[in-house]
Amino acid sequence: MTLIASLNLAKESDATRLIEAIGEDEALGYPSAATTEQADQSWTVDVYFEEQPDEPALARVVAAMLGPDAGRFVVSELADEDWVAKSLEGLKPVRAGRFLVHGSHDRDKVQPGDIAIEIEAGEAFGTGHHGTTAGCLEEIDRLGKLHDYKSILDLGTGTGVLAIAIAKAWEKPVLATDIDPIATRVTAENAALNGVGDKIDAATAEGFGNPVMAARAPFDLVVANILAGPLIALAPEIVQHLAPQATVVLSGLLVAQGPAVTAAYEAEGLKLTRQGEQEGWLTLTLER
Ligand SMILES: C[S@@+](CC[C@H](N)C(=O)[O-])C[C@H]1O[C@@H](n2cnc3c(N)ncnc32)[C@H](O)[C@@H]1O
Numbered sequence: 001m002t003l004i005a006s007l008n009l010a011k012e013s014d015a016t017r018l019i020e021a022i023g024e025d026e027a028l029g030y031p032s033a034a035t036t037e038q039a040d041q042s043w044t045v046d047v048y049f050e051e052q053p054d055e056p057a058l059a060r061v062v063a064a065m066l067g068p069d070a071g072r073f074v075v076s077e078l079a080d081e082d083w084v085a086k087s088l089e090g091l092k093p094v095r096a097g098r099f100l101v102h103g104s105h106d107r108d109k110v111q112p113g114d115i116a117i118e119i120e121a122g123e124a125f126g127t128g129h130h131g132t133t134a135g136c137l138e139e140i141d142r143l144g145k146l147h148d149y150k151s152i153l154d155l156g157t158g159t160g161v162l163a164i165a166i167a168k169a170w171e172k173p174v175l176a177t178d179i180d181p182i183a184t185r186v187t188a189e190n191a192a193l194n195g196v197g198d199k200i201d202a203a204t205a206e207g208f209g210n211p212v213m214a215a216r217a218p219f220d221l222v223v224a225n226i227l228a229g230p231l232i233a234l235a236p237e238i239v240q241h242l243a244p245q246a247t248v249v250l251s252g253l254l255v256a257q258g259p260a261v262t263a264a265y266e267a268e269g270l271k272l273t274r275q276g277e278q279e280g281w282l283t284l285t286l287e288r
Contacts, residue, residue: 005047005058005073008038014066015043020256021065022047023228027057030228030257047073094127096134097141099165101127117164118193125158125183132225132251135276135283136162139249140223143285144170147247151216153177155207155224155238156252160187160200162223167196175216177205208237218243224250228257232264239268242288251283258282 009015012035019033022045033047047053058073093102093109100114103121110116121127140162143149149172154163157176160183166174176187184202191200203212207230220243224231231250238248248270253261255277262272262284270286277283 001050002078003049003051003053003075004078005049005053005055005075007045007062007071007073009043009045009066009070012037012043014070015045018045018062018065019047019254021061022058023254023256024260025057025061026260027054028061030232030253030260032227032252032254045073048078049075092129094129094134096137098169099137099141101129101133101137101161103127115165115169117161117168119159119161119164119190127159127161131278131281132283133158133161135278135281136223136225136249136251137165139274139276139283139285140165141169143221143247143249147221149221149247151219151243152221153213153216153219153223153241155222155234156226156230157187157202158183158225160190160202162225163187163200163202164191164194164196166221166223167191167199168194171199173199173201175212175219176200176202177210177213178202179204179206207234208241213241217241218246220246222246222248224248225252228253228261231261235264235268239265239270239288244288246288248286248288249283250286251281253282253284255280255282258284262286 015035022033031047031049036044062070093100093106098115101117101119119127152174154174154176157163157178160176163174163176178184181204184204187202191197203210219241222238265286270288273287274285
């Protein structure tokens with residue numbers, strides 16, 4: 001269940017300052033947040049949580065940034081169909097590196113030289129339209145020219161889009177895992193649809209909580225497009241499952257969350273080698 005905490009503000013600058021402060025807040029678990037302009041030119045700040053948020057902590061951040069009279073967040077449940085509607089936003093094909101992510105209605109848009117990935121907007125996250133997915137796809141395309149990875153994990157696979165990109169571009173096997181069994185079912189279906197069903201093993205697991213992880217480790221490439229809070233919590237386990245020379249690509253974090261996520265992985269001995277930004281979202285590449 002996803003919960004959404006919303007607060008309406010008059011000024012865009014206040015909304016921007018507030019989401020930066022919230023995204024960096026440890027007590028709140030570095031949640032994801034977004035601002036949206038309303039028809040009356042006010043700005044709504046929406047913050048997403050997987051569990052009941054710490055409302056006094058939210059109120060403390062609002063008061064610290066904007067003063068005691070700025071208002072308070074109202075928490076509600078985000079209906080599942082909102083997520084489906086969100087992924088349906090992107091009906092146009094998306095280019096990232098050599099990849100073209102498209103729906104079945106856009107097969108004719110595939111050009112010679114494209115690595116086409118067919119994904120229907122549906123029950124799982126990852127149609128290529130989000131800045132985090134596109135950032136990871138570009139980085140996968142770049143890294144493939146520099147490395148010959150052998151053991152690859154896509155952690156938080158969603159629709160399987162990143163695993164399919166790797167399997168198609170490099171003809172390599174990929175372990176694709178997700179906390180959500182719907183995502184792993186959709187990944188297996190999408191892998192078959194894209195002709196790489198034999199290369200992708202889809203498994204349901206929270207973090208590394210499935211024996212298949214230990215069986216396939218150590219990994220020399222881990223891509224994880226999750227969210228800042230879980231990425232920080234998973235840092236020790238991800239690094240523990242890496243080969244001596246390995247690359248980790250992380251996304252799902254806002255620009256303001258970059259330093260906290262980087263610090264969590266540097267504390268485990270990795271080095272930040274690259275960072276890219278798309279629509280306010282960061283993709284970090286770390287190596288050991
Ligand atoms: C933002 S989506 C990314 C989907 C896809 N990889 C992409 O790049 O578009 C994040 C996915 O991570 C999954 N997830 C969240 N926390 C997780 C965890 N601790 N372990 C595994 N998967 C997780 C969610 O269910 C969701 O499908």
